[in-house]
Amino acid sequence: MANKSVVDFEAIKKDLADLPKPIQVLDENSNVVDQETFDSFSDDDLVEFMKKMVWERALHEQTMNFSRQGRMGFYAPTEGEEASEMGTVLAMKKQDYLLPAYRDVPQLIQHGATVTEAYLWSRGHVLGNEYEANSMMPQIIIGAAYDEAAGVGLGIKKNKEEDTIAFTYTGDGGTSQGDSYEGMNFAGAFQTPTLFIVQNNGFAISTPRAKQTAAPSLAQKAVAAGIPSVQVDGMDILACYTVAKAARDYMVAGNGPVMIETLTYRYGAHSSAGDDPKRYRTEDEVKPWHEKDPLIRLRKVLEDKGLWSDEQEEKLVDEYKASFKDAIKEADEAPKDKVSDMLKRTFEIPTPEMRKEIEKFEAKESNE
Amino acid sequence: MSKKTYIQAITDALDILLEDDPKTLIFGEDVGKNGGVFRTTQGLQDKYGEDRVFDTPLAESGILGLATGLGLKGFRPIPEIQFMGFSFEAIDQIVGQQARMRFRFNGKQISPVTIRTPYGGGTHTAEMHADNLENYFTGAPGLRVVMPSNPYDAKGLLISSVENNDPVLFMENLKLYRSMKDDIPDGKYTVPLDKANVVREGTDITLVAYGAEVNEAKKAADTLAENNISAEVIDLRTVSPIDTETIFKSLEKTHKVVVVQEAQKMAGVGAQVASAIAEDAILSLNAPIGRVAAPNSVYPFAQGEDYWIPGADEIVEKANEILNY
Ligand SMILES: Cc1ncc(C[n+]2csc(CCOP(=O)(O)OP(=O)(O)O)c2C)c(N)n1
Numbered sequence: 001m002a003n004k005s006v007v008d009f010e011a012i013k014k015d016l017a018d019l020p021k022p023i024q025v026l027d028e029n030s031n032v033v034d035q036e037t038f039d040s041f042s043d044d045d046l047v048e049f050m051k052k053m054v055w056e057r058a059l060h061e062q063t064m065n066f067s068r069q070g071r072m073g074f075y076a077p078t079e080g081e082e083a084s085e086m087g088t089v090l091a092m093k094k095q096d097y098l099l100p101a102y103r104d105v106p107q108l109i110q111h112g113a114t115v116t117e118a119y120l121w122s123r124g125h126v127l128g129n130e131y132e133a134n135s136m137m138p139q140i141i142i143g144a145a146y147d148e149a150a151g152v153g154l155g156i157k158k159n160k161e162e163d164t165i166a167f168t169y170t171g172d173g174g175t176s177q178g179d180s181y182e183g184m185n186f187a188g189a190f191q192t193p194t195l196f197i198v199q200n201n202g203f204a205i206s207t208p209r210a211k212q213t214a215a216p217s218l219a220q221k222a223v224a225a226g227i228p229s230v231q232v233d234g235m236d237i238l239a240c241y242t243v244a245k246a247a248r249d250y251m252v253a254g255n256g257p258v259m260i261e262t263l264t265y266r267y268g269a270h271s272s273a274g275d276d277p278k279r280y281r282t283e284d285e286v287k288p289w290h291e292k293d294p295l296i297r298l299r300k301v302l303e304d305k306g307l308w309s310d311e312q313e314e315k316l317v318d319e320y321k322a323s324f325k326d327a328i329k330e331a332d333e334a335p336k337d338k339v340s341d342m343l344k345r346t347f348e349i350p351t352p353e354m355r356k357e358i359e360k361f362e363a364k365e366s367n368e
Numbered sequence: 369m370s371k372k373t374y375i376q377a378i379t380d381a382l383d384i385l386l387e388d389d390p391k392t393l394i395f396g397e398d399v400g401k402n403g404g405v406f407r408t409t410q411g412l413q414d415k416y417g418e419d420r421v422f423d424t425p426l427a428e429s430g431i432l433g434l435a436t437g438l439g440l441k442g443f444r445p446i447p448e449i450q451f452m453g454f455s456f457e458a459i460d461q462i463v464g465q466q467a468r469m470r471f472r473f474n475g476k477q478i479s480p481v482t483i484r485t486p487y488g489g490g491t492h493t494a495e496m497h498a499d500n501l502e503n504y505f506t507g508a509p510g511l512r513v514v515m516p517s518n519p520y521d522a523k524g525l526l527i528s529s530v531e532n533n534d535p536v537l538f539m540e541n542l543k544l545y546r547s548m549k550d551d552i553p554d555g556k557y558t559v560p561l562d563k564a565n566v567v568r569e570g571t572d573i574t575l576v577a578y579g580a581e582v583n584e585a586k587k588a589a590d591t592l593a594e595n596n597i598s599a600e601v602i603d604l605r606t607v608s609p610i611d612t613e614t615i616f617k618s619l620e621k622t623h624k625v626v627v628v629q630e631a632q633k634m635a636g637v638g639a640q641v642a643s644a645i646a647e648d649a650i651l652s653l654n655a656p657i658g659r660v661a662a663p664n665s666v667y668p669f670a671q672g673e674d675y676w677i678p679g680a681d682e683i684v685e686k687a688n689e690i691l692n693y
Contacts, residue, residue, distance in 0.1 A: 141465070148461075151441070182425075183430065185430065347470065352611065
């Protein structure tokens with residue numbers, strides 16, 4: 001029998017790897033590469049974007065400080081991801097429903113939770129989950145939010161809620177979970193207004209993106225679900241905002257879900273629990289990413305326009321940090337979570353056995 | 369009143385629930401046009417439209433995640449898992465997400481999902497289609513597990529489950545689907561959750577059972593009655609939480625108990641009943657707690673089911689052993 005293959009699999013593989021360039025508005029050196037989009041932003045817009053990133057960086061720094069002082073619970077560092085996080089969330093409206101992952105606390109705060117609540121969540125206090133924001137609490141189970149986001153999106157569609165979407169985040173590692181595909185596939189099948197955002201920060205704890213999948217991009221994982229998807233420069237807040245806003249506009253017009261992969265980087269450790277990133281990456285690897293820093297990129301543009309100065313930024317950082325200190329003080333004053341309350345909120349109507357346990361704990365707690 | 373099978377009673381309940389509340393939704397694999405592989409949802413899509421009763425892609429975690437999200441948006445989802453053996457695919461959504469929603473948000477956000485799924489053996493199905501998996505779910509605080517033993521309860525308990533604001537795992541016994549009929553009221557009625565039912569009164573021994581084993585326990589009670597032994601039969605109906613008060617009250621009268629389950633013996637509902645009795649009602653007893661359960665093997669292939677699943681004979685045998693202690 002002839003040995004010649006009827007299909008050129010290598011060519012197919014090459015086609016898959018032939019990716020369009022990630023979307024950018026500003027390049028690594030702050031040059032405008034998309035003038036039309038750039039011109040659509042007013043000076044005030046640009047300053048506002050900068051402020052948000054400075055706020056997120058300050059939140060990160062102050063929270064790490066609190067962490068070192070032993071004042072935080074679980075915290076996942078966000079330094080390096082400001083453009084991706086702030087750019088996407090600023091394109092959303094209050095009525096949108098957010099399904100964040102554990103690293104998406106800054107977006108949750110932008111969407112309506114208070115910093116005090118975020119700190120209470122970090123410490124594992126239930127009062128941290130009682131925010132007014134249209135949001136789930138930060139999801140720990142990787143992939144779960146994608147399925148739920150399809151459901152929230154379908155709910156929005158069924159309720160005929162106008163100008164409203166569901167949006168959710170996962171990481172590069174999260175795209176390997178079967179649930180991510182199930183969620184996107186459901187959203188595609190039901191054409192729900194659900195925005196799936198993958199923040200590709202290079203690592204899932206210590207496992208690099210390259211070991212996560214042979215897929216040339218994570219964005220193309222949406223293709224199998226019939227969902228349009230795109231890669232964005234995740235260090236360029238103007239690009240992240242523009243693409244997220246375009247996706248939102250597209251979805252509220254009734255066009256079904258979208259997936260966005262932001263190419264970003266996590267400078268620090270996976271979590272504040274003390275993992276050491278030096279075990280799985282070298283300084284040489286991290287350095288070029290610092291050079292692409294989202295704050296530096298926009299700062300240059302603003303300085304050239306005379307809209308920004310170091311003094312201005314320092315003043316802002318001080319203000320922000322002072323507000324985080326107030327927030328943690330407020331969190332310190334939260335009443336203790338009681339076992340009787342935990343039992344009471346397990347079911348709407350406590351079971352007979354729980355009623356007995358509630359009585360027992362209430363008696364104990366009243367003596368404390 | 370109409371004579372209805374267990375399946376017809378469930379369809380009837382679903383019909384009433386869809387009629388009553390536009391926020392109720394039924395979805396899952398093949399529940400639409402096909403009416404489910406057992407025809408439990410037959411006719412409902414025709415009556416209520418594809419917006420309310422719809423087929424989903426084939427993915428259990430996706431189905432249950434969809435339910436969680438819809439619940440958060442104010443709907444009252446009634447997803448179906450085609451066979452309980454496939455619930456492992458969705459265990460995070462059920463136990464990890466839905467069951468803890470009220471707790472997480474201090475009641476500010478809830479997701480009141482009622483998951484319907486067929487379970488149980490004796491119908492010679494393929495592997496993974498017949499397990500008794502309640503043991504895995506009864507350990508989840510925030511989740512109710514309801515297992516009706518007859519058509520009347522199936523209808524009333526399903527209505528209570530869906531109207532309840534917390535998630536419920538509603539387990540439908542495969543063998544009972546078409547093997548029994550009850551006279552049941554045509555309109556809406558409810559059977560309370562968390563409440564066991566004394567289905568037969570007696571004074572000599574208490575038989576505690578649930579699901580299809582309630583009918584075996586009733587048969588056993590008939591046999592015991594031929595020897596002048598009066599057995600009280602309790603149907604748990606909700607297996608998490610367990611209504612221990614009804615059991616303890618019975619034990620004050622009978623002083624003897626046999627706990628019966630279709631599932632394997634290890635770490636299950638029967639073990640919980642036995643331990644509750646040992647903890648709080650041991651002095652009511654004058655003999656050891658008897659247990660009848662399936663052996664601790666993997667669920668058998670079809671040919672082995674008939675002698676593996678405990679039946680009335682084994683209950684009679686164990687009851688006599690306890691009575692003669
Ligand atoms: C289902 C599940 N498996 C494993 C974990 C443990 N875990 C927490 S974070 C993480 C890596 C996730 O990486 P990625 O999705 O890339 O997100 P990132 O942390 O980089 O933002 C792992 C394995 C988890 N939380 N959930």
